[in-house]
Amino acid sequence: MSITYLPDALTGATLDEGLRERLARVRYVFTDLDGTMMGPGSTVLANAAGEPSTAFVETLIALKRAGVEVIPTSGRNRSMLHEDSRVLGLTSYIGEMGGIIMLDRPHDEWEYFTADMDYDPACGLTPHEVIEQTGLCEQFIARWPGLIEYHNDMSTGYKHREVTIGLRGEIPDEEAISLLDASGMALDWGDNGFLNYISAPTTLRLPEGVRGRAFNIMPKGLSKGRAIERFCALRGIDRAETLGIGDSSSDFLMAGYVGQFLIVENALADAHVDALFAEHPQTAVARGRIVDGWVNAMRCVLAVQKE
Numbered sequence: 001m002s003i004t005y006l007p008d009a010l011t012g013a014t015l016d017e018g019l020r021e022r023l024a025r026v027r028y029v030f031t032d033l034d035g036t037m038m039g040p041g042s043t044v045l046a047n048a049a050g051e052p053s054t055a056f057v058e059t060l061i062a063l064k065r066a067g068v069e070v071i072p073t074s075g076r077n078r079s080m081l082h083e084d085s086r087v088l089g090l091t092s093y094i095g096e097m098g099g100i101i102m103l104d105r106p107h108d109e110w111e112y113f114t115a116d117m118d119y120d121p122a123c124g125l126t127p128h129e130v131i132e133q134t135g136l137c138e139q140f141i142a143r144w145p146g147l148i149e150y151h152n153d154m155s156t157g158y159k160h161r162e163v164t165i166g167l168r169g170e171i172p173d174e175e176a177i178s179l180l181d182a183s184g185m186a187l188d189w190g191d192n193g194f195l196n197y198i199s200a201p202t203t204l205r206l207p208e209g210v211r212g213r214a215f216n217i218m219p220k221g222l223s224k225g226r227a228i229e230r231f232c233a234l235r236g237i238d239r240a241e242t243l244g245i246g247d248s249s250s251d252f253l254m255a256g257y258v259g260q261f262l263i264v265e266n267a268l269a270d271a272h273v274d275a276l277f278a279e280h281p282q283t284a285v286a287r288g289r290i291v292d293g294w295v296n297a298m299r300c301v302l303a304v305q306k307e
Contacts, residue, residue: 003277004284006262006300015304019284022260023304025241029063030073030094030228030254031294032246033084035193036264037072039291042196044088048292056291059298060088066302071231073224075192075216075250077161078102097190097216097250098227099127099163103234112163113230117186117219126162131217134183137165140217143179144171146205151214165217168195170210186220193248193270216250224250225257232257245297247290255280262286264293 007014031037039046039056047053063070072081073094081093085105093102102110112119112127119127140148151166173189180187192214198204206212224246232239244254247267252275255261261280266289267273276283286297 004282006284006286006297008287008296015300019260019282020304022240022282023243023301024307025259026243026301026305027068027241028232028237028243029068029070029298029301030224030231030242030244030258031070032224032248032251033072033074033076034196035247035266035290036245036251037291037294040196044291046291048289055295059295059302062302063298064089066305068301068305073098073228073244073246073251073254075164075166075190075214077166079160092231094224094227094231096161096163097192097218098222098224098230099218101227101231101234103231111234113222113227114163114219115221115223115226117222119219127219128161128163128165131165131185131187131219134185136179136183136187136217139179140167140171140176143175144169146203147171148215149203152199152201163218164190164222167215167217168198168212169204169215170206170212176215180217188218188220188222190216190218190222190250191248192216192250223253225253225255228254228257243301245286245294252276252280255283260284262297264297265289266293 034042038044040050044056045052070090071092072084074081075097076095078095078100081095085093091105099113101113114127148167148169148171151168177189180189195212195214240259242258243260244258245262246254247264249270249272252272261283264286286293288296
């Protein structure tokens with residue numbers, strides 16, 4: 001398998017011409033947060049080693065000055081992304097694995113997106129509450145005690161979610177999917193990657209050496225990629241002007257909906273990365289783990305656009 005890496009320092013001899021042309025057109029960056037854009041502990045003021053650094057902030061400012069819009073595309077809920085985007089000076093985001101499409105945060109222009117799951121806003125319930133009524137949450141907790149729990153979204157609580165059910169721990173994907181299939185609803189099981197840490201409080205008792213993953217029970221067909229497609233349709237954005245970047249299999253689903261897809265180096269450990277390269281061979285790797293890779297990727301975009 002051949003892997004294309006973005007160079008640390010851009011030179012005319014080290015970047016494929018097709019990739020150069022795609023990066024030159026980028027005006028919108030759809031980016032994962034945890035494990036991609038943010039440093040350890042979800043900070044923006046440290047490098048991947050946890051050392052104090054302003055590289056991310058400086059790069060974000062440079063993107064804004066260049067007219068490139070950054071759109072967080074995350075499993076995080078609305079309350080978290082509202083603050084993330086406000087503090088970082090961003091006006092749009094995609095939350096809950098694609099379930100919340102915020103087109104303009106300052107003007108509160110947004111919509112729920114439930115893909116292939118039937119949902120009528122007139123029911124008076126959020127999509128999350130509609131799923132919750134099936135009793136699936138209780139089934140998961142009872143079947144795998146100590147191995148799965150609600151993802152408390154950094155202590156804000158899972159009840160703050162509106163479309164998906166956030167879970168964390170480590171259970172067999174195939175068995176989880178079977179439970180969803182038996183529910184009678186159009187639901188998917190989303191893997192949102194390994195946990196960098198487990199915030200308190202927690203009931204997890206994972207075996208030694210098991211990191212645990214973040215999961216989402218979500219509407220069938222919902223993905224970051226399909227949400228990007230919907231976002232671009234609503235905003236009138238040309239796909240050729242878009243770039244996606246991430247680190248996990250849920251992020252890989254962006255690849256078919258953006259003009260160029262990138263991963264940071266820690267994504268190479270994901271079990272689905274070979275399938276990503278096979279299906280989307282234009283995918284390139286930014287050198288560096290998490291925020292270091294993100295900064296290097298965005299600096300390449302900026303360098304190409306300054307030529």
